[in-house]
Amino acid sequence: MSIDAATVRRIAHLARIAVAEDEVEHLRGEINGILAFVEQLSEVDVDGVEPMSSVTPMAMKKRHDAVTDGGDADAVLRNAPAREGNYFVVPKVVE
Amino acid sequence: MTELTALTIAGARDGLKHKKFSAVELADAHLLAMEKARALNAYVLETPERALAMAKASDARIHKGEPHPLEGIPLAVKDMFATQGVRTTAGSKILGNFVPTYESTVSAHLWRDGAVLLGKVNNDEFAMGSSNETSAFGPVINPWRRKGSNTPLVPGGSSGGSASAVAAHLALGATGTDTGGSIRQPAAFAGIVGMKPTYGRCSRWGIVAFASSLDQAGPFARTVRDTAILMRSMAGHDAKDTTSVDLPVPDYEAAAGQSVKGMRIGIPKEYRVDGMPAEIEKLWEQGAAWLKAAGAELVEVSLPHTKYALPAYYIVAPAEASSNLARYDGVRYGIREQGRDISGMYEKTRAEGFGKEVRRRIMIGTYVLSAGYYDAYYVRAQKIRTLIKRDFEECFAQGIHAMLTPATPSAAFGIGEKGGADPIEMYLNDVFTVTVNMAGLPGLAVPAGLDGQGLPLALQLIGRPFDEETLFALGQVVEDAAGRFTPQRWW
Numbered sequence: 001m002s003i004d005a006a007t008v009r010r011i012a013h014l015a016r017i018a019v020a021e022d023e024v025e026h027l028r029g030e031i032n033g034i035l036a037f038v039e040q041l042s043e044v045d046v047d048g049v050e051p052m053s054s055v056t057p058m059a060m061k062k063r064h065d066a067v068t069d070g071g072d073a074d075a076v077l078r079n080a081p082a083r084e085g086n087y088f089v090v091p092k093v094v095e
Numbered sequence: 096m097t098e099l100t101a102l103t104i105a106g107a108r109d110g111l112k113h114k115k116f117s118a119v120e121l122a123d124a125h126l127l128a129m130e131k132a133r134a135l136n137a138y139v140l141e142t143p144e145r146a147l148a149m150a151k152a153s154d155a156r157i158h159k160g161e162p163h164p165l166e167g168i169p170l171a172v173k174d175m176f177a178t179q180g181v182r183t184t185a186g187s188k189i190l191g192n193f194v195p196t197y198e199s200t201v202s203a204h205l206w207r208d209g210a211v212l213l214g215k216v217n218n219d220e221f222a223m224g225s226s227n228e229t230s231a232f233g234p235v236i237n238p239w240r241r242k243g244s245n246t247p248l249v250p251g252g253s254s255g256g257s258a259s260a261v262a263a264h265l266a267l268g269a270t271g272t273d274t275g276g277s278i279r280q281p282a283a284f285a286g287i288v289g290m291k292p293t294y295g296r297c298s299r300w301g302i303v304a305f306a307s308s309l310d311q312a313g314p315f316a317r318t319v320r321d322t323a324i325l326m327r328s329m330a331g332h333d334a335k336d337t338t339s340v341d342l343p344v345p346d347y348e349a350a351a352g353q354s355v356k357g358m359r360i361g362i363p364k365e366y367r368v369d370g371m372p373a374e375i376e377k378l379w380e381q382g383a384a385w386l387k388a389a390g391a392e393l394v395e396v397s398l399p400h401t402k403y404a405l406p407a408y409y410i411v412a413p414a415e416a417s418s419n420l421a422r423y424d425g426v427r428y429g430i431r432e433q434g435r436d437i438s439g440m441y442e443k444t445r446a447e448g449f450g451k452e453v454r455r456r457i458m459i460g461t462y463v464l465s466a467g468y469y470d471a472y473y474v475r476a477q478k479i480r481t482l483i484k485r486d487f488e489e490c491f492a493q494g495i496h497a498m499l500t501p502a503t504p505s506a507a508f509g510i511g512e513k514g515g516a517d518p519i520e521m522y523l524n525d526v527f528t529v530t531v532n533m534a535g536l537p538g539l540a541v542p543a544g545l546d547g548q549g550l551p552l553a554l555q556l557i558g559r560p561f562d563e564e565t566l567f568a569l570g571q572v573v574e575d576a577a578g579r580f581t582p583q584r585w586w
Contacts (some may be wrong), residue, residue, distance in 0.1 A: 002309050003462070013459040015417060016424070016438070017454055018446035027458070030518060034459055038406040040473070044479055051477035052484065054338075055308060056295045056560060057536030061337050075196040079428035090428050091437045 003031045100122035100264040101581075104168055104321040105348075107267055111167045118153035118167030122146045122211050125169045129213065129265050132538075133586045135236045137260040138247040140182055141214040142572055149211040155207065163209030165328055173257050174215040175222055176299040176312075178200045181212070185303040186220045186230040189423045189448025191430040199245070200302025200333045201270060201312045202533075208328040213266050217258030220450045221420065221523055222277055222305045225524040227255025228510065229452040236522035237285060237507050238263035238582040240550040247505040249283030251460060251524075258285035261315045263580060266315040275408055276503075276528030279555060281539035282315055283502035285581035286542045286551030288570065289315045289324045291528075293561045294535035295340040297310045298333030306415035307338075309408075309532040319541060319570040323347035326563065342561060350564035351571040356390030358565070361490050362496040365401035367505065374546045375569065382499055382554040384542055385576040386569065396495060403479050404530040409522060410463050410476035411533075416453075416584045417460025423448060426468060455518065472558050484534040492557050497569055498557040500527050502540040504549035531557055539566040543577045551580050 003011075008028045012019040019027065073086040082089035099121050102110065110116055126143050146169065153167035163258035177183050177195035184190045188449040198206070206212070212429035219229040226249035227235040235255040237248040239262070250259040254271035258281035261269050271278040273291035282289025291314045297312040304310065316324035327348065332341040362383060365374070383393050412491035425431035430449045447459070490498070504526055514521030531538040542551050554573055558566045 007462075011458050011462050011465070014465060015444075015457050016441040016445055017449070017457065018439075018442035027455070031456055031459060033517060033519060034409060034455075036349065037522075038410055038476075041403055041406050041410075041475055041479055044400070044475075044482070046475060046478040046482070049148070049478040049481050052472050052480040053307075053477070055445075055480075055484070055533075056293070056338075058295070058340065061334075061341075063334065065149075068127055078196055079193050080399075081191075081425060081429065081431035083154075090426055091266075091434070091440050093437050 002035060003028060100128045101426050102267065103318050104267045104316060104380055105318070107168060108166070110171055112162065116159070116226035118150040118157065118211065119147060120488050121167060122150035122169050122213070125213055125266060129424055132265050135238060135263055136233055137235050137256045137257050137263065137265055137442065138171065138214045139184065139232045140258065142212055143179055146211050147179070149206070153209050155213060155462050157434045163207070165205060165324070166209035167211060168209070169211045169213045170205060171213050171216045171257060171269040171383070172202055173218050173254050173261045173270050173272060174406055175218060175272050175303045176270060178202055178207060178212070178215065180314050182324070183215065183303070183439040185222070185232070186218045186232060187448065187450070187453070188231040189429050189445070193428050200335060201296035201302065201329045204331060209288065210328070218256055219253035220453050221416070222253035222272055223305065223452050223456055224252040225276065225280055225418070225521050226401070226483065226513065227252040227274065230449055234510050235259045238586070239286060239507060239550055240585065247511050249510055251284035251507065253277040254281050257483065258282055258287060258289070261285070261317060262287050263586070266336050268314060268321055268330065270312060272310055272312050272313055273532065274305050274412060276525035277534050278313045278315065279522055279528045279538055280503050281541070282540040283551065283553030284507040286318050287315055287317050288542070289313065289540045290322055290563065290564055290566070291325060291531060291536045291538045292326065292330060292333065295338050296330050296537070296561065296563070297475060298331055298336040298339045300335040304419040306412040307419060308415060309412060311341045314345055318507040319567055319574045320348060320351045323567045324353045340561070344349060345564050347563060347567050350567040355386065355568050355572055358391045358496040358569070359494050360386055360391050360393050360569070363396050363398045363401065363498055363500060364391055365398050366500045367407060375504065375552065376543050376553065379499070379501050382573060385573055390571045394495065395483070396490045396498065398490065398530070400479065400482045400486050401530055404483050404533050405440050405522060407476040407479045408529045408533060409459070409481070411480065412427055412473050413456040413460035414464050414473050415462065417457045420457055422451070447528045478534050483530060487534050487536060496559070497565050500555045500557065502553035502555040504528060506546045527555060536560060537563045537566055539570050540568045542580050543573055545580065
């Protein structure tokens, strides 16, 4: 399977990474190189094989549904690039 | 007296206990060595004030006769571990001047046991790399050089700073993380010991996430015994990581030195890859001979899906990375680039903040998870992962205690030598280590010799789940036979 320039732009958009027009061709080549490398997986017979969901067999642990942390807005916001009071500030999302 | 920075952890522990020197003197000696070794670019942040304050507290506890297991031992911490009040970057521009308000569980265990933080060490950006060349802080230099050459070599990656710091005597030990070989490959390139524990042995809480089903923290040190000492402190159950196991932590130090008589060691024939350098082949045979001389039985075994581990990894790891790294969006922490609207802000922040390799892996991951391709790529890779794990399980079920393989397909290479034109060339570094992550097993890299150019080469021991002890016992046999390797100081 190999991808075209439009697919590179679509993936970049899905990944929310700005890609300049002059980078598309180069990226396309690299991604196709990696896809060609993983192509050999198609020769493996995986009929009836369960996909791995947990590498160590373990039962999912549960904990009490109780508050164990929180109430420290200042710690949460300390590294924010933009804040106002106890809020993160982002560009306007609703017109 | 030996230079304080040349001591082992076990030796330093002894000296501190018998008050031959103080923890402050030990920390000071390291801080001075770090200052003189800045050309190696191993540390991205030195924390001298914190180091001296911690060492002072250690001295007070030693004075009271109440030392903890790692009392006064100066360590370096990979910049993937969140350290409270100490800048943590994951080697990326996108985290900016992120200063965590919390401490990772593994590093918290080290401080609980009395260890001293010297500083944060360099790594490939988000641990994505095998040479430490993708770091936003620039490459780390390996303290080893080829005989008669000044060419700067890579220390391996992603934990290149950890490996370089420990090999160059800028710390007695260090933490690392290993997703596809990021502890074992740099340990091999730097001539030191490194362990990737069984998945679930160490808590992942507070470690910057790369590929959550593969990531595992582990120690670096200059001897097998020192690695075991660190491992005992780092391991343990943590309620904050549901994948961390609730099993007792054995006395790993006691395991190093245990007899290996009667153990059955598998030699997987699929690891004899095309074009393997003769020196690596020879080293592998030598390692087998050492184990045999110590009373182990060597058995050829087959792991038929070995060759599919690396391509399957390059689906699973980028897929998980693309999901984990979605959090870097310029809202809650790190840098922000302004855009036309919120989407433009995300796109510009991520284009500006992530380096080339990280952007490429996020895009691959996004593609293999996207509608219409998920089954063909991601589900198939996870099925192959089941087969890779089954290969190991079948060998272990036949009474194999551990496996012996080379750690890397080559010795350290020059900066800029690999992967420039073709990323796969760099990925192939992890061909012997990545299977272990895919199967969630423990792996130990132990230096075993020098190549013709005078560079260290290592062997890898692969163990049964949660049986790190056997690896320490076998590793000690290799170390006793091979000796230890120290680079000549040129910096």
